[in-house]
Amino acid sequence: MLGIGAEKDFSPSIKIGAALKGYWDRGSLDRLEWQESSNIYMRDDSVVNSTYYFRENPQKKTTNSYMLTFPVGMEVVLHEMVKARLGGGFTIKREETERGYSTISEGYYSQGFSLSYNEQIFLDAYFEDDLTPVDNWMFKVEYRF
Numbered sequence: 105m106l107g108i109g110a111e112k113d114f115s116p117s118i119k120i121g122a123a124l125k126g127y128w129d130r131g132s133l134d135r136l137e138w139q140e141s142s143n144i145y146m147r148d149d150s151v152v153n154s155t156y157y158f159r160e161n162p163q164k165k166t167t168n169s170y171m172l173t174f175p176v177g178m179e180v181v182l183h184e185m186v187k188a189r190l191g192g193g194f195t196i197k198r199e200e201t202e203r204g205y206s207t208i209s210e211g212y213y214s215q216g217f218s219l220s221y222n223e224q225i226f227l228d229a230y231f232e233d234d235l236t237p238v239d240n241w242m243f244k245v246e247y248r249f
Contacts, residue, residue: 109175117181126172133165133202167200187218189230224248 109123177191216230
């Protein structure tokens with residue numbers, strides 16, 4: 105996994121950041137494939153002859169899966185202790201398996217705010233996409249010594 109990002113302060117109150125994050129997963133699916141076939145000959149409800157054949161075929165395949173994420177965010181200081189954050193991004197993901205591959209892309213956004221007191225106590229709240237489901241909410245409380 106690898107990522108890179110940059111942040112720019114446009115004023116003491118506004119920061120904008122952008123990044124690129126991704127991973128590449130290369131998996132080997134080398135294995136042996138077994139095949140079996142059988143022939144059974146019947147005569148008057150009795151087995152006269154049965155034959156089984158086993159064959160081993162080496163299978164070599166390598167899968168390539170990756171994900172690229174392009175996040176962008178902005179932080180605005182509304183007051184000395186209150187900050188508002190807006191963010192979003194775009195993700196491209198390709199998953200390859202033995203049977204084929206699938207590629208998806210999706211966008212996301214988030215908003216949040218931060219409260220701080222005396223540069224020691226911080227409360228962060230983030231909301232992703234829709235505000236209605238509670239599982240889209242994240243809260244963090246931090247105390248710095």
